[in-house]
Structure formats: C-alpha cells, structure tokens
Amino acid sequence: MQTTDYIIQLIISVFLIVGVYQFYFWCQRNHLTEPRELRLPIDETIPYRPRWVWIYSCLYYPAILGINWIIESPRHFLYVAISYTMLLGFQMAFFTLFPVAVPVEWRACNARRGRSERFLAFVQSFDARSNSFPSMHT
Numbered sequence: 001m002q003t004t005d006y007i008i009q010l011i012i013s014v015f016l017i018v019g020v021y022q023f024y025f026w027c028q029r030n031h032l033t034e035p036r037e038l039r040l041p042i043d044e045t046i047p048y049r050p051r052w053v054w055i056y057s058c059l060y061y062p063a064i065l066g067i068n069w070i071i072e073s074p075r076h077f078l079y080v081a082i083s084y085t086m087l088l089g090f091q092m093a094f095f096t097l098f099p100v101a102v103p104v105e106w107r108a109c110n111a112r113r114g115r116s117e118r119f120l121a122f123v124q125s126f127d128a129r130s131n132s133f134p135s136m137h138t
C-alpha cells in the first residue's frame with residue numbers, strides 16, 4: 001500500500017474512534033429499561049488492582065490504531081471499518097434494550113488514593129455504569 005493510503009486510513013480510524021464512539025456514549029443516556037447488574041461468583045475472586053488502568057489505557061487506542069499497519073489493502077481496511085461499525089450497531093441495540101450496569105460497590109472502592117486510582121476515576125468518568133455488557137473489547 002502507498003503512504004497516502006495509510007494516512008487516509010489513520011484519519012478514518014481517528015474519526016471512528018472519536019466520532020462514531022459518541023453513539024456508544026449516547027446509549028448510556030438513552031436505555032429503554034432500568035439497567036440490571038450482572039454478577040457471577042467468579043467476579044468476587046478477582047482482586048481490585050487499580051494499577052492495571054495504565055496497561056489498559058496505554059494499549060487500548062494504540063492497538064486499535066495499530067491495526068492500520070497489518071491491513072493489506074484499502075479494501076481490507078473498509079471491511080474492518082464496516083465490521084467495527086456493525087459491531088457497534090449490535091452493541092448499541094443491546095445496550096439500549098438490555099442495559100447491564102457495573103455494581104455500585106465495584107466503583108465505590110476507588111478512594112482516589114494515588115495516581116492509579118485518580119487515573120482510573122478519570123477513565124471511569126467517561127463511562128456510566130451501564131454499557132458494561134457485552135464488552136466492546138471482544
């Protein structure tokens with residue numbers, strides 16, 4: 001592929017991340033039913049480790065943008081972008097019709113002590129408790 005193809009793909013990727021993601025946030029404010037909590041017994045065995053927010057935040061967007069370097073052609077990129085958009089559409093329907101919320105106490109344990117917890121609180125400030133299932137990461 002040519003350099004201009006990569007540049008155009010990066011621009012479109014940023015648009016998809018910043019612009020189209022607004023639909024994800026729209027679902028947080030417009031669900032049709034009261035969000036329910038989804039808990040499994042295994043959830044209680046996972047320890048609270050706020051330091052992982054650094055790994056998550058430093059990998060999430062670079063991984064999305066990094067896809068641009070393994071794309072083989074503009075057609076391949078188009079298929080990936082359409083797949084992302086379709087995934088978002090299905091998740092928006094799920095988030096709006098069957099909202100699932102993170103249990104309150106899972107966020108209440110963040111006392112904002114230290115940089116990791118403050119940064120975790122910042123990251124969580126973008127997301128309401130709803131839109132937690134299914135995960136867009138999968």
